Amino acid sequence: MSTMMSDQSTAQVLEDLRPKRSWRQARSNIMVMLMGLAALVIVVPLVFVIGSVISRGAGVVFRDFPSFFTKKIPIKSEDIGPGMGPAIVGTMLITGFATLVAVPLGILGAVYLHEYGGTTKLSKLIRFLATVMTGVPSIVMGLFIYVIFTLRFGLSGVGGALALACLMLPVVIRATEEMLRLVPGNLREASYALGTSKSRTILTVVLPSALPGIVSGCLLAVARAAGETAPLLFTIGAARAVQGNIFKGANTALPAQIFENAKSLFPGAQERGWGAALTLVGIAFLFTLTARIVSSAYQKRR
Amino acid sequence: MTTEQHIDELPNLSGSSQRADKAFRWVSIGAGLIVLVILGLITYTMASRTGPVFRHMGFRFFTERRWAPPKEIYGALALMWGTLFTAIIALFIAVPISIGIALFVTQVAPAWLRKPMVYVMDLLAVIPSVVFGMWGVLVLARHIKGLYKWLHTTFDSWPILGSIFGKPQTRSFLTAGIILSIMVIPIITSLAREVFETTPQSEKEAALALGATRWEMIRGAVFPHSKGGLVGAVMLGLGRAMGETIAVALTIGSALGQLTFNVLAPGNSMPSLITAEWGEADALKKSALIAVAVTLFVITIIINVIATSVVQRSIKRSRGAV
Numbered sequence: 001m002s003t004m005m006s007d008q009s010t011a012q013v014l015e016d017l018r019p020k021r022s023w024r025q026a027r028s029n030i031m032v033m034l035m036g037l038a039a040l041v042i043v044v045p046l047v048f049v050i051g052s053v054i055s056r057g058a059g060v061v062f063r064d065f066p067s068f069f070t071k072k073i074p075i076k077s078e079d080i081g082p083g084m085g086p087a088i089v090g091t092m093l094i095t096g097f098a099t100l101v102a103v104p105l106g107i108l109g110a111v112y113l114h115e116y117g118g119t120t121k122l123s124k125l126i127r128f129l130a131t132v133m134t135g136v137p138s139i140v141m142g143l144f145i146y147v148i149f150t151l152r153f154g155l156s157g158v159g160g161a162l163a164l165a166c167l168m169l170p171v172v173i174r175a176t177e178e179m180l181r182l183v184p185g186n187l188r189e190a191s192y193a194l195g196t197s198k199s200r201t202i203l204t205v206v207l208p209s210a211l212p213g214i215v216s217g218c219l220l221a222v223a224r225a226a227g228e229t230a231p232l233l234f235t236i237g238a239a240r241a242v243q244g245n246i247f248k249g250a251n252t253a254l255p256a257q258i259f260e261n262a263k264s265l266f267p268g269a270q271e272r273g274w275g276a277a278l279t280l281v282g283i284a285f286l287f288t289l290t291a292r293i294v295s296s297a298y299q300k301r302r
Numbered sequence: 303m304t305t306e307q308h309i310d311e312l313p314n315l316s317g318s319s320q321r322a323d324k325a326f327r328w329v330s331i332g333a334g335l336i337v338l339v340i341l342g343l344i345t346y347t348m349a350s351r352t353g354p355v356f357r358h359m360g361f362r363f364f365t366e367r368r369w370a371p372p373k374e375i376y377g378a379l380a381l382m383w384g385t386l387f388t389a390i391i392a393l394f395i396a397v398p399i400s401i402g403i404a405l406f407v408t409q410v411a412p413a414w415l416r417k418p419m420v421y422v423m424d425l426l427a428v429i430p431s432v433v434f435g436m437w438g439v440l441v442l443a444r445h446i447k448g449l450y451k452w453l454h455t456t457f458d459s460w461p462i463l464g465s466i467f468g469k470p471q472t473r474s475f476l477t478a479g480i481i482l483s484i485m486v487i488p489i490i491t492s493l494a495r496e497v498f499e500t501t502p503q504s505e506k507e508a509a510l511a512l513g514a515t516r517w518e519m520i521r522g523a524v525f526p527h528s529k530g531g532l533v534g535a536v537m538l539g540l541g542r543a544m545g546e547t548i549a550v551a552l553t554i555g556s557a558l559g560q561l562t563f564n565v566l567a568p569g570n571s572m573p574s575l576i577t578a579e580w581g582e583a584d585a586l587k588k589s590a591l592i593a594v595a596v597t598l599f600v601i602t603i604i605i606n607v608i609a610t611s612v613v614q615r616s617i618k619r620s621r622g623a624v
Contacts, residue, residue, distance in 0.1 A: 048437075132610055139577065227433070230577065261436075284430060
């Protein structure tokens with residue numbers, strides 16, 4: 001931070017010494033302005049997308065409040081009116097189950113990478129492949145689960161949850177390892193010095209002190225997973241009534257409903273799509289915001 | 303690290319605690335190995351389902367332009383082109399903007415502006431792709447009609463631009479490319495930021511002390527340090543853009559067999575075709591669609607492997623130089 005200040009003040013002094021309005025200075029100013037412009041340009045789509053979602057979604061959601069969140073999805077898609085209840089339940093159950101699978105595995109995987117593996121060949125390989133795995137297209141994960149799970153057990157919420165878990169796993173691993181790296185080594189040594197075993201040290205000293213960072217990383221992963229559509233298309237099927245059992249029977253989720261309704265030409269269906277989009281964006285933002293609050297509260301405490 | 307390992311070897315634990323220790327160690331190794339298992343299983347189980355289509359089409363699967371299920375012709379060439387074409391359009395828009403933002407945030411912006419910019423990127427990154435797609439097809443595609451017509455009529459008689467801006471359609475490669483660019487900008491920007499931040503402060507100050515303007519400092523001190531990392535960042539963006547499914551499926555227009563340079567033409571990409579045709583697919587077609595997915599998987603894995611190693615090497619090298 002202090003070097004940053006000195007950088008700026010040197011720049012200032014130099015700017016005072018330099019002959020004014022030289023071509024070089026003008027070119028530099030133009031480039032800096034272009035950079036500022038780039039930063040402005042990216043705000044535009046954000047504002048437009050969120051603006052559309054709110055302006056078109058809020059009307060739908062609040063006209064039928066709260067039945068939009070609770071009613072069944074109309075069987076005929078040309079019907080106007082609520083609701084999205086089954087999709088909201090489905091999203092919560094499927095994302096929740098995916099979290100239950102991916103987070104413990106991801107944290108344990110990261111524990112292996114940082115606490116046991118370190119710089120061994122195997123852990124280097126796993127770390128590298130986990131990074132590569134974050135780039136596997138979500139549709140490939142969906143088809144993968146279709147091939148190994150859905151073909152055998154049929155359409156159900158669990159299939160979708162497993163696909164989402166596969167997408168979350170590398171993200172959780174990367175985020176958790178990043179946080180374990182921040183835990184000071186002398187904490188571990190102090191624990192060993194008291195005669196504590198390595199596993200107890202990890203469970204009672206290392207993980208708790210990295211917990212806020214891990215929680216915030218996992219919340220971000222959940223926020224991303226809740227919005228995934230492609231993995232669900234082949235695995236959960238379609239339902240119009242609440243399906244509370246994710247292990248059996250076709251299910252539905254908000255992203256799948258948005259996709260269906262965005263393709264539809266009926267105004268009623270499109271309306272439901274915007275309402276669902278507002279709900280989904282709201283959920284995703286809520287998780288992101290919580291993640292930020294957790295991590296900044298943690299940073300302040302340190 | 304070494305003390306830790308040393309302490310680890312001390313046999314001062316009681317029997318049961320030692321057993322618990324070992325068990326925990328194995329559990330965590332197992333969790334780490336799951337990454338390998340999943341990637342291996344994806345490759346194996348999916349590749350083994352592509353048998354029917356490759357027996358039927360042979361290697362022509364990759365060189366055939368047509369995708370005509372009624373005639374049982376399954377060719378991925380136009381789909382691969384569509385995937386690459388939309389991704390290139392997206393990068394064409396996204397790369398300059400991302401580098402601009404990353405430079406702005408790391409080199410130019412006052413401290414109070416940095417955090418809001420990071421929030422903007424966070425929000426963009428967390429908006430689901432299906433929402434971008436819906437916005438693209440229901441809002442953007444309708445409002446951009448005029449611009450497309452103007453592009454077409456203005457450049458119609460020009461030599462190269464005339465074929466790039468051919469007959470316009472609102473759902474097209476360009477519409478999909480624009481939406482994709484919004485989605486990959488946060489990814490490229492955050493990597494580019496990380497790369498730019500590895501420039502040693504001393505070199506930036508040295509450049510300024512020699513009388514360099516801010517832009518000359520960026521060109522002379524920041525860019526040479528970041529070249530490799532930027533290449534990797536762009537490649538990661540390419541991988542993401544090629545694998546993106548839903549936003550593209552909604553905006554690309556789903557026209558088959560398009561091998562064209564016309565950005566305003568409707569087309570199809572590998573992932574969007576899979577979502578569109580999965581529903582009514584018979585066994586051979588399903589096998590063909592899975593073969594498309596495997597092709598996509600292999601391409602994105604190759605891109606990601608190269609990109610990840612380029613980025614890691616470049617960050618490591620510049621950290622080592624400090």
